[in-house]
Amino acid sequence: MAVAQFSAAPRPSAHPKANPGYGKKSAPGQEPRTGREFAGLPAREASIAGYLDRLDDGSDISIKTLAKHLPYGQCALATALNRLSAAGHLRRVRRPVTVDGNPRWVWHTFFSRTARDDAWWDAFLAGEAPVTEPSPEAVRSAAYGVLARLGRVDPRLTLSAGECGALEESAAQWFARGASEAQFVQAMTAGLPERVAHAYGFVRARLLAKLPPEPLPQPPARYEVVCTACAEPAAEGASLRGGLCEGCRGGRPGLAVDRVHAHAGRLRTVLRARPRTGRGTDA
Template sequence: MGVQQLSAVPRADGAVSGSTARYGVVHVNTRHTSHFTVVGNHLAQHRQLSLLAMGLAVHIQSLPDGARIGIRFLAARFPESEKRIADALRELEAAGYLERRRERLDSGKVVTRTVFYNQPKGGVTAPPRPIRVQPLPKSGPEPRAAAAEPQPAPEPAAEPQASAAQPEPEPEPEPAAVEPRSQPVSQPEFQPKPDPATLPVPLTDDPDRLHAATALLAGLRRHDHRLVLSQGEVQRLAPAVAAWLERDAGPDSVRTALTAGLPGRLTHAAGLVAHRLTALLPPPLPEEPTEAGPDPFQTCEDCDRAFRAAEPGRCRDCRDE
């Protein structure tokens, strides 16, 4: 039985055969034949992007055209919060990898279109690999020694590695727009704060109508706790509600117009109420046609009998005689 050599250097656990590196990472590369994505070193070794932004860029680049990459969808897919994912998307947008556009559909709805670039937009790409060109044969007989000169063997193709340089740029298809949301979610009504001069006002001053409008606005929080208006906002919006009441819109109709179909996230209750009071103002009711009533009663000048006629005179029997 041999004697154990205590001075020998112990073998490192998990050593990789064929590697000459003594420090740092050792790559064990396996050639991919399907289900892989080519990522450039300009992204994987970016100096300004965070790790979350680079990982999110690699994930987006691996997705097919038409995949959903909205903030809520990514937050449901990964453990990071919506804020961190939104910050990472802004990093990619500032670096030129991501572009978000606001487009209006034929239906009038405004949506966000997202385009991802595997090369930074406006950046410098890696130069293409030089192409070997074989010289054309010269006319006429060539020397025998030159014909026997051996040709250099072509270099073997290197295995693709994760840390390899950017491969040859290939023609890319036109980037398709990606829907920004994972599922149909009711979007909040982000409306600008209306100018007080554009709010509807009543044609006549009626203290009772203005008092009813103030009570209606102050009681909106009974129907939805998010519709809490300050005293100044109630005084500013009360004339607009009075204009609705002046146009024969009952309090229940005004309350339904202000509380029906509220968005899921309400950030400015007074702005939403002002927008609806201005945009949904009903027209005045048309005047009802007056029907002609019966003629008044008249007293006959001959027989003192009552009869209906437009003017005083004699009844029909007396006129016939």
């Protein structure tokens, strides 16, 4: 699967996991990677999006953690995530759960390399969206790409074009069963012998022996969408356009000038009325 190489974003192999039940969740029905998913975004946002896309589900993608692994400060990351939300690549959500009899909120960030509009996100997060899976042709094409990249990950698994084509169908079954690219590469390259005499036969054997099980059907979960910037749900009767509340989009009206002046005047009056402590004067 071809992935654009963003110089600002390191490989996400050492990125920490969130607490169980939290962290990144991949949106369903995404198109396979082409390396051009984020070409329309500014360079910083494209770099961060590419990094998030390669992280496994359950990764900690809080702003503080991202700042430790990416060459951007927390303010820059917050701005970039807001822009990715507005562009349709992510949504922040929460859902209530009960742990040991105590109610609590569980927080997730859904990420999609395929940009989605507000209507799709709203329907999906309400458990109502029909999920359109990528075409078999697109999945096979993506499988071919990741097979071709194995030799760059480890030269012992270098495959020819014909060998990639012959293994394409078997590799596509992994992605049809929910495996990520990182999981696939790890399964193919972990614990290699010192010498691989026949890369094609070795990869073919691993594709069959380590094929993930069919995923169990899961009932659709309902989430409450919160603002990407302030993590608050929308006000009653309002909507979160682009995953942002009206205030964080810049739509909240400021105070009128006369109210600002009146408030400042009240503060000055309070400060003048405070008794002096006498500190610094002679006894």
